[in-house]
Amino acid sequence: MGHGHHIEIKQETFVVPARAKQFSMIFMVVGLILAGIGIAKIDKSAAGHDEHAKVEVKAEGHDSHEAAKGHEEHTAAAAEEHHTEEHGNVPNENFGPRMEYHTIEHPWQTKIWANLLVAGYFFLMISLASMFWITIQYAANAGWSAAIKRIPEAMSTFIPVGFIVLLISVFIAKNDIYHWAHYEHLGLKPGQEGYDKILDGKSGFLNSTMFFVFPIVLVTIWMILGRRLRNLSVQEDNGTKGDITFHNKSIRTSAIFAVIFGFTISFLAWFFIMSVDAHWYSTIFGVYNFITHWVTAITIMALLVAYLKSLGYLKLVSNEHIHDLGKFMFAFTIFWAYIWLSQYLLIWYAQIPEEMYYYQIRFEQYKANFLTNLVMNFCLPFALLLMRSAKRNRYVLGIVGTIMILGHYHDVWFMVFPGVFGPGMQVGLLEIGVFMFFAGLFLIWTLTALTKRGLVPVNHPFIEESAHHDVGV
């Protein structure tokens, strides 16, 4: 471009402000306290003093008897009733016998682990999405984003933390969270009572070995490539201006990352989230999960850019960049709704029992959550971000962004909890506490990662273009 006034490209060093440290510390501590209160408030009486008190959970809530029951009532009495009144629910031959419920051995501990699963998965996917964001900027030869490149880079350093939290939670509570794991644990043969044709058919893919090996291998590959990209970025900073060898290497690495990531990201969604409802499947589920976290990652990026800007950093970034990030938020909000509907509409129309029950339990037992999901992730952001002036306003972006982050966290929670625990779950103090703890951790982790290197990729070949970025009047 090169028109207009000259902008000096200067390196900036970020120091985490004391207030941000305090803020994230307070967030984490309050989160822990709330989670503690939440744990204390869980009804632990269900946890077995004896055999009969175990919580029985139905995977499908399409029975009108079940509809009226809360979670707490699923005690021994309900379990008895369940066996006697369940004849209307004869397994359909076409779909093979379905396992109707499985016994959660440690109901209240499972609640904690499932919360950690949601938090770990959410923040892992966000950091992966930010890595992917950098790679598509390279692959598309995008110039405007060069000045804000360090922010997604810093966010992507959270990958190992999120992944470890996720792995710990599923390692400990796998058999309670996942029907298929519980079933695998039983090791039933054809003809035995409780034999499940569908789960057995899926066991070639959905088994404990694959469950751990596949994601670990994938995340390792992504981490190696991501690390390489971040290193190239630092080497470029330390190199000379006009040297594009590192940039070209970054493009190649990005292309490799983007292709591998594009083909394999669905595996995480399949293994960790979709297998919660192991009898159910949706071919668009991977895309849906990706887009949920993609839009959240962009939102967090926009908020961080606005925050750093308000502290006086990122002198090259102007309202134009914030406007573009706002456009991204708006566009992918619509895309999220598009994918959401693509999944919902086909299942609603086809009305195949095998597919239906995922939405049946969510629509009938969790109507408030179902609508909240749509309102927070589509209706509100769509209406509030429609105007150009809204996308250029930090405060509007802050408010809408917060709604979107919470909404998408709730979206992931909503994918997991009804599937694991059946009807009657609510977003309570435990959920809020866990989210606050990890949000605080993510914030301080990202800000600390930002201090590790200069805030401006000074030798990036597109930094001039980015500094002069202008979306027009």
Added chain:
Amino acid sequence: MGILDKKLSLRNRSKMLVGIWEDEDKLVEATSALVHDGVHIHDIYTPYPVHGLERIIGARRSRLARVAFFCGLTGFILMTTMIWYMYVLDWPVNVGNKPVRFTPSWIPVMFEGTVLCTAYGMGFFFFWRNRLLLGVKNDLLDDRQTDDRMVIAIECVEGMNESDVLNTMKSNGAVELRELINGVQTTI
């Protein structure tokens, strides 16, 4: 022609000065210089968007976004009415025992209708406003302004020093200078 924005029309102007550029950087410099001298620029015609130009000449924000919104709204209302008429009022069809009133199956129709009307509406109004619509007679100051040349048009007003303006244009890289009197261009 008459229904279009009359202010933009180049007809019936008593006298205009026209400068032709081949280089966008020089065009931007010339524009800055002219604006700096206080010359009121009628319009600038470029074959592609030149960054920063609209800010220099103080162009207002394009109303295309608002046009897009209202086209979208029109499409949304049109399609909702259409599917309601077809599917509820005129000929309800039982498809898989689904309800016929507002259902998720309406959404694709409404969505596609909205997108269709937005896209076509924007295209139509954009070309109409820029006089590029088929059948609209366009005012091209230079045939190559849609290809590789850029044109600045300045309307001569009372008290304007024409030779100064011509000199500014010349010294800022204009490859050709013309004057337009009653629709006839002559090279200076």
